[in-house]
Amino acid sequence: xxxxxxxxxxxxRTAQNLVEQTVVERNIxxxxxxxxxxxxxxxxxxxxxxxxxxxxxxxxGKNATIAKIETDDEFVLVRVNGVFIYSCYASPNSxxxxxxxxxxxxxxxxxxxxxxxxxxxxxxxxARSAAWGDWQSNTRxxxxxxxxxxxxxxxxxxxxxxxxxxxxxxxxVDVTFASEGFSRNIRDWTVLDEENYSDHHYITYTxxxxxxxxxxxxxxxxDRSWITSKGIxxxxxxxxxxxADWISPRQADMGEYNLADAFEKRMTIACDFALQRKPEMRCxxxxxxxxxxxxxxLRSSCKAARRALKRAVTRRTRNGGEIAATEDLLENLKSRKxxxxxxxxxxKERAWKELLETVENDIWGKPYKLVLRKLQGPPATANMExxxxxxxxxxxxxxxPPPSQIEYIRDIPIPFFTQDEVCEAFKRMAPRRKAPGPxxxxxxxxxxxxxxxxxxxxxxFNECLxxxxxxxxxxx
Numbered sequence: 001x002x003x004x005x006x007x008x009x010x011x012x013r014t015a016q017n018l019v020e021q022t023v024v025e026r027n028i029x030x031x032x033x034x035x036x037x038x039x040x041x042x043x044x045x046x047x048x049x050x051x052x053x054x055x056x057x058x059x060x061g062k063n064a065t066i067a068k069i070e071t072d073d074e075f076v077l078v079r080v081n082g083v084f085i086y087s088c089y090a091s092p093n094s095x096x097x098x099x100x101x102x103x104x105x106x107x108x109x110x111x112x113x114x115x116x117x118x119x120x121x122x123x124x125x126x127a128r129s130a131a132w133g134d135w136q137s138n139t140r141x142x143x144x145x146x147x148x149x150x151x152x153x154x155x156x157x158x159x160x161x162x163x164x165x166x167x168x169x170x171x172x173v174d175v176t177f178a179s180e181g182f183s184r185n186i187r188d189w190t191v192l193d194e195e196n197y198s199d200h201h202y203i204t205y206t207x208x209x210x211x212x213x214x215x216x217x218x219x220x221x222x223d224r225s226w227i228t229s230k231g232i233x234x235x236x237x238x239x240x241x242x243x244a245d246w247i248s249p250r251q252a253d254m255g256e257y258n259l260a261d262a263f264e265k266r267m268t269i270a271c272d273f274a275l276q277r278k279p280e281m282r283c284x285x286x287x288x289x290x291x292x293x294x295x296x297x298l299r300s301s302c303k304a305a306r307r308a309l310k311r312a313v314t315r316r317t318r319n320g321g322e323i324a325a326t327e328d329l330l331e332n333l334k335s336r337k338x339x340x341x342x343x344x345x346x347x348k349e350r351a352w353k354e355l356l357e358t359v360e361n362d363i364w365g366k367p368y369k370l371v372l373r374k375l376q377g378p379p380a381t382a383n384m385e386x387x388x389x390x391x392x393x394x395x396x397x398x399x400x401p402p403p404s405q406i407e408y409i410r411d412i413p414i415p416f417f418t419q420d421e422v423c424e425a426f427k428r429m430a431p432r433r434k435a436p437g438p439x440x441x442x443x444x445x446x447x448x449x450x451x452x453x454x455x456x457x458x459x460x461f462n463e464c465l466x467x468x469x470x471x472x473x474x475x476x
Contacts (some may be wrong), residue, residue, distance in 0.1 A: 001206055001207065001208055001209060002029045002030055002061070002081060002204070002206065002207040002209060003026065003027055003028050003029045003030070003061075003081065003140055003202070003204070003206055003212050004028070004030045004031075004032060004204065004205055005019070005022065005026070005030070005032070005083075005202060005204050006028065006031075006032040006033075006122050006123070006174060006176065006202075006203040006204075006205075007019060007031070007032075007033055007034070007196065007198065007200060007201075007203065008033075008034040008035050008036055008089075008124040008164075008174060008198060008199075008203050009033055009034065009036045009037060009198055009360060010035055010198040010200065011035045011036070011037050012037055012197055012198055013037045013038065014197040014340070014341045014344055015037070015196055015197040015198040016038075016039075016286070017290075017344055018195075018196050018197055018299070018344075019031060019033070019196065019349075021287065021288045021291050022194070022196070023060050024200065024286065024288065026203070026204065026286050028060055028065070029058065029059065029060055029061035029064060030058070030059050030060070030061065030080055031056075031057065031058045031060065031219050032056075032057055032085065032087045032122045032123065033046075033055075033056045033057070033058070033087065033122070033176075034054065034055055034056075034087060034089040034123050034124040034200075034437070035054050035086075036048075036053070036054075036056050039053060040053055040054065041044060041071075044058075045058050045059070045419055047066075047068050047220060048071075048076055049071055049072055049073060049074060049075055049076040049087070049089070050072060050073055050074070050109050050186055051073040053122060054074065054089040054091070055074060055075050055076050055087040055088055055089040056076065056087060057076055057078045057080075057085060057087045058081055059078075059392050061080075063082055063099075064080050064081055064255050065079075065080070065082075065384060065385040065386065066079070066080055066385075067388070068387050069084065069247050070109055072105055072106075072107065072109070072207070073089075073102075074088060074090060074102045074105075074106075075087060075088040075089070075102075075105075075106055075109075075123070075364065077109060079096065079385070081209050081350060082118060083117045083118045083119075083182075083207055083209060084113055084117055084118065084120070084121070084122060084235035085119075085120045086106070086109075086110075086119070086120065086121040086122065086123070087122065087123050087124050088106065088121065088122070088123030088124070088125060088142040089124050089125075090102055090124070090125050090126050090127070090140075091126070092417070096139055096140070096143075099140055100143060100144065100286040102181060103143055103147045106121070107150065107151060110151050111151070111459075114149070115179060115180065115181070116181065116208075117151050117177075117179060117182075118179060118181075118182040118185070118207075119153075119177075119178060119179040119182060120178050120182075120186070120207065121153065121176075121177040121178075122174075122175065122177070123174070123175070124142065124173055125144050125173060125175055125202065126140060126173050127140035127141040127143070127144040127173060128140070128141045128171055128172065128173060128412055129141030129142065129144065129145050129463065131145050131155060132155050132172055132175050133157055133158075133159060133160040133161075133172050134160075134171055134172040134173075135160070135171075136171075136229055136385070148177055150240045151179075151269045152179065152180045153177040153178065153179060153180070154177065154178050154179070154180050154183035155175065155176075155238065156176040156177065156178055156183065156186050156189050156205065157175055157176055157189065158189050159191070161191040161201075162191075162201070163191055163200055163201050163203060164199060164200050164201075165199060165200075165201065165306075165310075166338060166460035174182050174200060174201075174203060176189060176203065176205065182207075183237070184207055185207055185209070186206070186207055186208075187205065187207040187208065188204070188205055188206050189203070189204075189205040189206065190192070190203070190204050191203055191276075192204060193247055193303070193307070194300045194303060195300075195302040195303040195306065195340075197302075197337060197340065197341065199331065220421040225277065225278045225436070225440045226271050226275035226276065226277055226278060226440065226445070226447060227275060227276045227277070227278055228270075228275065228442060228444050232274065232444060232445065232448040233274060234448055234451045234452050235452075236273070236274040236318045236322070236451035237270055237271075237273075237274040237448045237452045238453065239273065239274070239435075240269065240270035240271070240272070240273030240274045240328055241266065241270045241449070241452055241453055242337075243273065243327040251339065258316075259460065259471055260461065261473060262320060262472050263460060264441075267439070267441055267445070267449060268440075270449065270452075271440075271441075274443075274448075289351050290344065290347040290348040290350075290351045291347075292347055294343055294347075295340065295344055295347060298339055298340040298343055299340060301336050302333065302336045302340055305329070305332050305333040305336050306333055308332075308440075309326070309327050309329040309332075312326045312329050313326060335355075343356065355367055356439045370390075377444070383460050385465065388436075414465055416462040416465055417458055417461050417462055417465070418458075418468075419446075419454065419455070419458055422450070422454075422457050422458045422461070423450075423454075426446075426447055426450050426457075428446070429443050429446070
């Protein structure tokens, strides 16, 4: 599932700051932005249209795969987890002829993808039509509606809540389309009533994708890990092996039971008895470094002031209320928005000064790590699509055919492992601090198990020699 946020930032720096905090609060994966402030293609992860960079997409999800497909003066196309996402921006100042040319270029691009693909086309088209809930229509709306019908797109907008708010009734110029086959996967399309320092509202929705589209689901997570930094008490581990023996079958009684599964089950029970499990990793996004309760309170006050102004305008329109009262509410909203912008600027300046002071106190601390992370950037394969990654790996590391089976002469006796050999192997292994495999069993845990029950591993290894078969999972 992909959580998307769609917004026209109105070329405002404060609005762009607030959208980054909204990403944290609402766990957004993809931002479809129009008219951003001061960004270029590739700057801080933004993928933008060519020319004036008026349409942009940024992917915040850590497990998302990204591939930039096409750029145009008025749109950018990006593939995220197998979904083709367009961010479009049509200037309200362009002529109807230029608008038609933009729609023709967009149509050609979408036709090359094909109707069977999973496509989302979203942005500020500056077009009005009753088809997506606006209270009036114009020529641009008719042209855009004709384009959507020709491409077989489905309008995702629901309700009649304006996406653009001004002094009047507002309008719906931010539109979301999806390909017909994929439209049923778009859910919870909502216009948020939240202060964002733009004259457009936030729009949020989710896109259901296949589990295999996200590379994060292709790699099994290791949820079994224990805290061993404080050492392992051998006596407690030995006590933990006793209930493990009752629950898990012993080697002599296994029969067809898999040896590796039985061993892993015993070790898991013993570790749960003697050790504390590591807490789950928090996957949430961190708040912006400049965010504080004062800014949150100011944003709430702006929201309340805007609502009051909207109610006053509605009453004046219906009942002919006083214009002076409306003007007072408008001035109140402007003053609160100015206070919000000022507080954000001050907070960012304070955070910057604190970072500089940290450099003076500890040059290898947080500032050094931030700069190093910025210079290094994410790994080249961090957001690469699975199919492309598999092709690269297959090219760099070609698989060889399995070796032919070797026929062992069973008449020659194979000597079993002795206890001294097993002990010597554990002596060589103990100092090595290597990452555990999927079972979560580190070298220190295996060493503790050997000390608690010295004959455990010797008997298990000799059983493998006896049946001439070592579990494949141990080799991987």
